[in-house]
Amino acid sequence: MDLLLLITLALLCSCGPINTDPVFQIASVTLSIEPRAAVRRNTNVTLRCQANVISLAQLNREYTLYKDNSIIYNKSTSSKEDLLYHLPEARVSNNGRYKCMVRIMGQEMTSKSEKLTVTGMSQPILRVDKSRTTEGEDLTVRCMAPGETGSFFFYLYDNSSEIYDEHRNTNQAEIKLHLSDVGAHVIHCIYKVFILSESVTSDESNTVIVTVEELSIKPVLEISPVDNIYEGDNLTIKCSFRGFNQSHKEINLLLNQGTSLLSVGNATAAIEYNMMAEATASMLSFDCRLTVKNLIKVITKTIRVTELFSVPQLIMSPPQVFQMKPMTLICKSQHVATERINKEDLTYSLDPAEHFLTPNGAGIFSGKALKNEFNYTCIAEAKGIRKRSRTLTISPKVPVSVPSIWVADWPILGESFRIFCQSSKGSGPIDYTFWEGTKQIGAPIIKSFGQAAYLSVVINDVKEINLFTCKANNGGEEDQQSAALDTAVIEPVTDPILTVVPDPV
Template structure:
């Protein structure tokens, strides 16, 4: 015997639409010298993987039906025949199936309370293959799941109250390609607000100056679900100040340079409640500036260093409460007026910093470098 040829053909056509009944025809031409039937083994491959095999002694064509073809049936097909130790494989033929069913979305609850879970189901009716399913909330993708069945569930939680529209879509993977479906119709989930709030109180409530003692309280109001644990988080900017359950508090000295917004955050299961409040802190006095006179000085000569804050809260500071000092203080200096220093220049460059202090608030000036000149002889 001799295997002369083998071909694979796709009927009715290599390009069909969804639900078409497709047949793969494997036709082998074999020459033999005797009347006895030859035992043949046929294999059909899709994208390099065996999907069907059959042993037969008839010379009739091998037919492999693809009933109601789906996009997942798209791919490259080959047919192989083996007789005893001899075999032959056909060339590849590509089948393309167009058209996907419209997905269906279903939810188990249409009205829920804050934090309550909703189960959404997305189905690709009648489709087969490997899928990526996508769930959307108000047109924004919120979940993606890969499965090998045509239906999948997603557990959804909503971060805000009101109405939320949910829909889904899917993609069928046919290596190396993918086929995307249309999107489903939308369903609406109504999320009702729970009567529980985070309360943030700050004392004093107004006219806060640097150095004042701040008292911050974060608590829960209208807790009607005491069976669930409540966590409270009190923070200032990115700094977490306190953690607790029904009430937390924190005391601190007000500083103008610190972030002025405080946050009270309540967490109960999947429920998040946030209350923020901004605090305006009036500067007690400005950062001091340090200057020297004269602008140039010779070694061992006296110079005057002036340290001053351009502004101060006179309604809070007495005349002598804001004091100035030089840093370092090791060098010889005299000061008869607050902030005015008589200093003898050294033989080398030297750095000075002015320190202003009042009501335990300390501010430092930028560094002033004194570069004494050598005297001419």
């Protein structure tokens, strides 16, 4: 017996340290939706997470439940029972893809995702604080989604047109509404529940009819004179109101012309504004704006203003001019209201006036063009009204210089070669022509400044080379002619002749 005990102890000592970690494996994890994956609103839904674990011992399990990849629930338990997650009275906000993950001692497994679809939404309810109101008064509107949960967008409609939207994380929205149009307004609302990038839309709410009554107060706009108005005439514009009563507080008046504010007034001070009529457009429009609380009433009047004279035009004669050559600038208004002013009352001047041009009649200025580019503007003036023309930029042309004529390679009798012609100065475009004596050869060649013109020719006699010349012109009065072409000419060697000296007998 003692020998058996000794042998057993020896065997135990030779085995080394013993591994006490339990052996296990997560075989499967499944998620199911009960009673089914597609249900109607108010159904009690249960998500069941079932984990099959192969082990000898009872191990601690960590359950994690996801909705659309976001964690919604965690639980740690040593029970082998399925994890149950309840969605009582399910709503569309519960729609989504669910999955379950189980983790045991560093080992984990995730189920396939299952989609839950809940259909049916409660009908929205619309409430208003009053069914009759007046212009400018606020109306409190409340749109409710009873029993719903989630992220909402509420939409408000007036006579089937959407007039307001608002995002809320609660199932109701209270809105301050301003109805400016007089008459009956049929109001209703809807809501949407947002689930990630999708949304579910409710039915329409009940409708509520709100009647807006017109305030008796109105703006009044008077303009004097009302017709036969010319620029420079004095205008008197009055902006006031009528229908005032003591309940109309915080009254403001604004007089504007387009986006330009001309004057302001209030309940005790109407607007009377004086101005000089300007013919910036054929028709001038003025607004008288009345503001009472949130109500804005506008009356608009338009008057026609006839211009005394049109904006002048500035032209140059001739249309193109060379440096230091005579030129004339003509400034003229095409239309003049002779029933109001005489043509002699209309004066013209140049800006700047010191560019060496002198007046030579009404709106006519003569002189010589400068060597550099310069700008002119002309001004027409009568009865204190000044009008300026568009700027005229004058770029005097540089006269073309006497061109040079040359060849690139020595010409050979009987073979084609090219003659080149180019002026070292002159504004483009430049017309080049080639001549052989008094006869023009080829068509004119047009080149920009800095580009050479060329022509291919053939000569059969050395003397012909000196007959070639070229001419250049860029719009001036006379052509500029080159010197005659002067270059050596290669004569090909002729066939040899054999001669015997002395003559054979």
